[in-house]
Amino acid sequence: MASEEPKAKKLKLSEDGEADTPTKKTPAKLSPNSLFGMGNPLLDICATVDKDLLDKYALKPNDQILAEDKHKALFEELVKKFKVEYHAGGATQNSIKIAQWMIQEPHKVGTYFGCIGKDKFGEILKKKAEEAHIDAHYYEQDEEPTGTCAACITGDNRSLVANLAAANCYKKDKHLDLEENWKWVEKANVYYIAGFFLTVSLESILKVAKHASDNNKLFCLNLSAAFICQVFKDNLMQVLPYVDVLFGNETEAAAFAKEQDFETKDLKEIAKKAQSLPKVNKKRKRIVVLTQGKEETVMALSDKIETFPVLPIDPKDIVDTNGAGDAFVGGFLSQLVQEKPPNQCVKAAHYAANVIIRQSGCTFPENPDFN
Numbered sequence: 001m002a003s004e005e006p007k008a009k010k011l012k013l014s015e016d017g018e019a020d021t022p023t024k025k026t027p028a029k030l031s032p033n034s035l036f037g038m039g040n041p042l043l044d045i046c047a048t049v050d051k052d053l054l055d056k057y058a059l060k061p062n063d064q065i066l067a068e069d070k071h072k073a074l075f076e077e078l079v080k081k082f083k084v085e086y087h088a089g090g091a092t093q094n095s096i097k098i099a100q101w102m103i104q105e106p107h108k109v110g111t112y113f114g115c116i117g118k119d120k121f122g123e124i125l126k127k128k129a130e131e132a133h134i135d136a137h138y139y140e141q142d143e144e145p146t147g148t149c150a151a152c153i154t155g156d157n158r159s160l161v162a163n164l165a166a167a168n169c170y171k172k173d174k175h176l177d178l179e180e181n182w183k184w185v186e187k188a189n190v191y192y193i194a195g196f197f198l199t200v201s202l203e204s205i206l207k208v209a210k211h212a213s214d215n216n217k218l219f220c221l222n223l224s225a226a227f228i229c230q231v232f233k234d235n236l237m238q239v240l241p242y243v244d245v246l247f248g249n250e251t252e253a254a255a256f257a258k259e260q261d262f263e264t265k266d267l268k269e270i271a272k273k274a275q276s277l278p279k280v281n282k283k284r285k286r287i288v289v290l291t292q293g294k295e296e297t298v299m300a301l302s303d304k305i306e307t308f309p310v311l312p313i314d315p316k317d318i319v320d321t322n323g324a325g326d327a328f329v330g331g332f333l334s335q336l337v338q339e340k341p342p343n344q345c346v347k348a349a350h351y352a353a354n355v356i357i358r359q360s361g362c363t364f365p366e367n368p369d370f371n
Contacts, residue, residue, distance in 0.1 A: 032108040033135060035099055035337045036188035038176075038208060039092025039197045040167035041114035041138065043121045045075065046151040046322065046361050047082035054152060054159060061157040062251075064225040066199070071150075071161050078150055087361030088128030089149050090114065090167065091194035091224060091326050094362040097132040098323075098330025098352050099337065102368050107133035109337065111184045115139040115170040121146035122166070137184060139175035141166065151322050151361070156315065158322045164200070172204040189217045190337045192329065195224030198235040209242035213281045218336065222329060223248035226255035233259050241280045245336070247329055250292035267292065268307075271300035287342060289349075291328055297350070301342055308346045311354040323362030327352040331370075 054061060057074050067074075078084055088097075096110040103109050112129065116122035116138045125146060129136035147167035152159040175181055185191075191212050193205055212219035221243045223229055228236060229252060240246075248256065250267060257270045260277075264270060271288040279286055288300040296307040331352030335345040351370045356362060 030103065030106060030109050030338060031187075032106055033111045033184055033187040034189055035096065035110045035333060036113075036185055036191045036208070037092040037096040037110065037193065038113040038170075038204065039194050040090045040147060040162070040164055040200060041088075041093050041112075041116050041125050041136075042090040042147040042149040042162060042164070042167060043124060044087040044089035044149045044151050044322070044361055045078055045084050046087060046153065046320070047078050047084045049078070049082055049152045049154060051154065053077070054154065057161075059152060059159040059161065061154050061159055064160040064162070064196075065227065067150075067161050067163040071163070074150055074152075074161060075148060075163065078152070085360055086124070087363060088125050088132075089151075089362060090147070091196055091222065092192060093129070093134075093136075094323055094326035095192060095194070095330040095333060096134050097129075098327045098356070098362070098364065099334040100132060100134050101364050102331055102334035102348060102352060102370060103338070104367065108135040110134040111188060112136045113139070113170075113175065113181070113184075115141065115166050115168075115175075117144055117146040117166040118142045119145050121148065135184070137175075137181055139170055141169055144169050151320075153320055153322065156318045156321050156357075158320065160322070162196070168200055170197075170201045170204065172201055172207065176204050176207060185211060190220065190333060191218065192220040192222075192333055194222045194326075195228040195232075195236065198228055198232045198239065202235045202238065205239055206242075209239055212244075213242045216281060216283055218244045220245040220247065220329075220333070220336075222246075222325075223252035223256055226251055228252070229256040229259050241278050243279075243286060244281070244284060245287045245289065245332075246274060247289050247325075247332075248291075249325060250290065250295075253290050267298050268300075268305045271298050271305060275300040289332065289346070291325065291353075297346055299342065299346060306343070308343070308350065311350050313354055313357065318357050320360050321357050323356045323359075324353045326362055327356035327364075 144166040331349035
């Protein structure tokens, strides 16, 4: 029998928000599979488009939606009329990749679960995951093709239209519950799931969230899109009591606040109110992190609200904001899994987002320059 893998160390955040590390000087030694993500693996089809295309398909310049029948032709039109680039995408997968890129060594700190088709796009996603040194364990099925996401870029805005297809077919009993897969969940000590997965498999999210809570590990969730806070509000509120770190941007925060009757549009107040919603694991207080593009990031941490200015960037250096939010989370997670304090997590988050918006798609240079 192979020697047992080292057990995942439990992360503790102390009252002041500092991570309790073995010593404050030496960060915890990272082992593979310490960070776990689960979500919708999609192949991004990215193109710079014109306003006419947005109008034709009734798309807002800066939005994320699920594809309806009226959007079917959009995917074909993008490929035919515009210069497209293909990138391995899906919000959670992007964030796990960025975290791994920030960490560099060891490889496969990040584990990822999601559903793909047995097709060419699925093979591309497997290859891209391998290249990014993440440990992807896909549930492969042949009823639906691998999911795609049209990223329609105008200036520094991006409108995302996701055709989930295979990603929508993730099954808890066919994948997550299997012993050979669940062992990867048990090895992790930080978990991250984007809100988009709430539309796919609530029961899978709850199983992972409860495991994290029961074992005093960190469970992180992203609001992801306004429609998640509205249409999938019931699912979201079933998961929220298990959430230790909640991410969102200003648009999502506003939608969340409205649905929760917070009666405020002030981002700091929203962060504070979201933080105080019921929580199962009382051993640590929830952290809420809200971004607002080039404006400062707001964080509710223990009993205070902190703000962090983003790194300045010349607008002409912005190539594509598509992966900014995913990169922010990836940067944050890269430090969280190393038990760094939250202010260091935000610093890394800002760095990662600043790098990614200079590239096309959620891609990155070979090595990060962050310390």
